[in-house]
Amino acid sequence: MPVAPPRPTAEPPRADRADRSARSAVPEDGTPWRRLYRSADGRLLGGVARGLAGHLGVPVAWVRLVFVGLLLADGLGILLYAAFWVFVPLGIGGRAAAQHRPLFETADDGRRRLRKPDKGQLFALMALAIGCLIFAGDLNTADRAHRYLWPTLLIGAGVVLVWRQADNARRASWTAADSRHRRLFQIVRALVGVGLVGMGLTVFMVVRGSAAQLGNVLTAAIAVIAGIALLAGPWLVRMTQDLSEERTMRIRAQERAEVAAHVHDSVLHTLTLIQRNADDAGEVRRLARAQERELRNWLYKPEGTGKEEDEEPGTLAEAVKKAAAEVEDKHGVPLEVVVVGDCPLDDGLSACMQAAREAMVNAAKYGGEGGPVQVFAEVDGRTVFVSVRDRGPGFDPDSVPGDRMGVRESIVGRMQRNGGTARLTSAPGEGTEVELTMERADA
Amino acid sequence: MTPQQAGQTGPAEEGTGGPERRVRVVLVDDHRMFRTGVQAEIGRTETTGVEVVGEAADVDQAVTVITATRPEVVLLDVHLPGGGGVEVLRRCAPLMGAAEHPVRFLALSVSDAAEDVIGVIRGGARGYVTKTITGTDLVDSIFRVQEGDAVFSPRLAGFVLDAFASTDAPPVDEDLDRLTQREREVLRLIARGYAYKEIAKQLFISVKTVESHVSAVLRKLQLSNRHELTRWATARRLI
Numbered sequence: 001m002p003v004a005p006p007r008p009t010a011e012p013p014r015a016d017r018a019d020r021s022a023r024s025a026v027p028e029d030g031t032p033w034r035r036l037y038r039s040a041d042g043r044l045l046g047g048v049a050r051g052l053a054g055h056l057g058v059p060v061a062w063v064r065l066v067f068v069g070l071l072l073a074d075g076l077g078i079l080l081y082a083a084f085w086v087f088v089p090l091g092i093g094g095r096a097a098a099q100h101r102p103l104f105e106t107a108d109d110g111r112r113r114l115r116k117p118d119k120g121q122l123f124a125l126m127a128l129a130i131g132c133l134i135f136a137g138d139l140n141t142a143d144r145a146h147r148y149l150w151p152t153l154l155i156g157a158g159v160v161l162v163w164r165q166a167d168n169a170r171r172a173s174w175t176a177a178d179s180r181h182r183r184l185f186q187i188v189r190a191l192v193g194v195g196l197v198g199m200g201l202t203v204f205m206v207v208r209g210s211a212a213q214l215g216n217v218l219t220a221a222i223a224v225i226a227g228i229a230l231l232a233g234p235w236l237v238r239m240t241q242d243l244s245e246e247r248t249m250r251i252r253a254q255e256r257a258e259v260a261a262h263v264h265d266s267v268l269h270t271l272t273l274i275q276r277n278a279d280d281a282g283e284v285r286r287l288a289r290a291q292e293r294e295l296r297n298w299l300y301k302p303e304g305t306g307k308e309e310d311e312e313p314g315t316l317a318e319a320v321k322k323a324a325a326e327v328e329d330k331h332g333v334p335l336e337v338v339v340v341g342d343c344p345l346d347d348g349l350s351a352c353m354q355a356a357r358e359a360m361v362n363a364a365k366y367g368g369e370g371g372p373v374q375v376f377a378e379v380d381g382r383t384v385f386v387s388v389r390d391r392g393p394g395f396d397p398d399s400v401p402g403d404r405m406g407v408r409e410s411i412v413g414r415m416q417r418n419g420g421t422a423r424l425t426s427a428p429g430e431g432t433e434v435e436l437t438m439e440r441a442d443a
Numbered sequence: 444m445t446p447q448q449a450g451q452t453g454p455a456e457e458g459t460g461g462p463e464r465r466v467r468v469v470l471v472d473d474h475r476m477f478r479t480g481v482q483a484e485i486g487r488t489e490t491t492g493v494e495v496v497g498e499a500a501d502v503d504q505a506v507t508v509i510t511a512t513r514p515e516v517v518l519l520d521v522h523l524p525g526g527g528g529v530e531v532l533r534r535c536a537p538l539m540g541a542a543e544h545p546v547r548f549l550a551l552s553v554s555d556a557a558e559d560v561i562g563v564i565r566g567g568a569r570g571y572v573t574k575t576i577t578g579t580d581l582v583d584s585i586f587r588v589q590e591g592d593a594v595f596s597p598r599l600a601g602f603v604l605d606a607f608a609s610t611d612a613p614p615v616d617e618d619l620d621r622l623t624q625r626e627r628e629v630l631r632l633i634a635r636g637y638a639y640k641e642i643a644k645q646l647f648i649s650v651k652t653v654e655s656h657v658s659a660v661l662r663k664l665q666l667s668n669r670h671e672l673t674r675w676a677t678a679r680r681l682i
Contacts, residue, residue, distance in 0.1 A: 300554070336636065338598055340634065341605060378604070378634075389636050
């Protein structure tokens with residue numbers, strides 16, 4: 001029986017950390033996890049057996065059988081299980097990701113209901129029940145113990161309920177999404193657990209003494225609790241305050257470290273480059289603009305840490321901004337981007353984005369002298385509208401020779417092939433504007 | 444630190460041949476370098492007609508200087524020590540409403556955060572421009588604000604369109620909480636980078652009409668009591 005995780009973690013793992021460490025713990029050949037966590041998924045009670053099974057690389061039924069067997073040895077199994085529950089942190093792992101089988105499953109209408117148990121679990125449960133019965137029968141023979149059996153069971157059930165509840169709360173903080181319905185369910189469960197424990201304790205008292213003394217016992221208990229609260233209350237309050245203050249400080253320090261790291265990584269390097277290229281005005285401007293945009297993204301991004309610049313854009317707004325940023329960097333002309341509304345990209349919109357990008361390149365190439373290029377994108381219900389406008393010299397659209405394929409193919413043609421429209425307005429001296437309209441496929 | 448006051452009697456006071464339009468301006472920004480830069484860009488009173496009569500670096504200074512000098516236009520940074528531009532607007536509210544010589548505010552910010560921008564506009568600023576604006580355009584905007592007009596940069600127009608578009612809840616005040624079709628068109632053209640003159644030409648209306656549409660939008664923005672305006676700014680969701 002393993003006693004400690006290979007590498008003890010100093011603090012309870014958050015989902016991402018547990019996930020990451022678990023992933024890093026997977027050997028190449030795909031054998032199961034080797035780090036000891038209680039399993040958050042597919043567990044019956046606290047996930048101890050699953051976690052152990054994953055850690056030892058044996059079927060979970062074996063571990064459960066061992067626990068049931070130990071249960072017969074004067075209840076050692078329960079004690080062990082409880083100890084694991086308390087001391088081993090909850091994590092993700094202990095099982096292969098493919099067999100995702102929680103105790104409850106979510107139906108199509110969004111309600112949770114008990115999943116149909118599989119054979120292995122049924123078997124384990126039955127073994128557990130038999131073990132419990134034998135255990136109880138054992139105790140029944142001793143008369144003194146018999147009096148404490150039911151209160152103990154009550155208390156045990158209550159404690160189990162509340163502890164599982166705590167696990168669920170931690171899990172909920174990982175997944176974030178939480179409906180009011182489920183929260184109510186959680187409160188009810190916590191109350192039931194507390195009620196069971198209270199009932200068990202009361203029965204204890206009553207069994208030890210007699211029913212007549214119940215009042216006295218309760219009064220005494222309440223008096224003691226009140227006294228303890230009075231004595232320890234201020235200290236407890238102070239401690240919670242200190243703790244939360246310390247936590248705030250730590251978060252702040254972390255944030256500051258992150259900002260410092262970011263400033264060092266990007267801003268300082270850019271400034272160094274600018275000093276070195278001080279004579280090349282174009283290069284300096286390009287560097288400064290790229291850095292400004294990057295820093296701006298990082299500072300004002302809603303999620304805070306915007307480190308995923310390399311990812312493919314998933315929405316229209318991201319796509320427009322990304323295209324504009326690339327054109328800006330490549331051609332050294334500022335593009336002012338305004339996006340109203342947002343929607344996910346579909347095939348038509350991706351084509352629209354390619355056309356818009358082509359229009360931006362044209363505007364930057366031929367019209368960038370007259371100030372920034374204006375890019376405007378709007379999602380209005382089903383219709384997506386994009387306009388790219390420069391204040392360059394402009395031209396007469398009719399005088400463009402027929403062999404110039406740039407605008408005709410890559411903008412107008414591309415839009416038409418994908419069911420959209422493109423309109424080009426330009427006059428000598430008044431700049432050029434490209435208007436693209438595309439219907440969204442969904443919604 | 445006492446508020447710095449620039450020379451009240453510029454050389455152009457008695458000069459001839461300068462622009463006939465004059466405007467007195469206070470600069471509020473916590474970066475001295477930036478104030479110096481703006482001063483150099485627009486402060487040549489003989490050519491621009493802008494006279495910088497005071498500067499301030501935080502909220503308290505700003506209120507003192509603005510009350511003392513009573514400028515026509517205040518160039519106001521959004522992020523300021525002591526409560527930000529919104530706090531300056533709040534404490535200067537009586538000056539804004541004054542019947543004679545009202546003080547008007549033009550927000551000048553490096554921030555792209557919609558919350559900041561909408562915040563100062565709802566606080567009573569007459570317009571919002573970004574710090575990348577050119578000197579000529581800034582002078583232009585200052586005069587427009589002085590004349591009582593609203594100044595919408597393309598980006599601000601985009602924010603406003605967004606704020607008024609993503610509304611599911613029924614508006615509290617029907618008249619205030621909706622933009623008319625025309626107002627939306629005007630805003631959209633501003634967001635696309637059109638100048639007032641071009642908008643007027645495009646929509647076959649006069650420049651004056653464009654101005655009145657823009658002012659109406661600004662009024663709705665400042666008076667609208669929908670709390671989504673701020674909520675929207677923090678959580679922009681997909682449609």
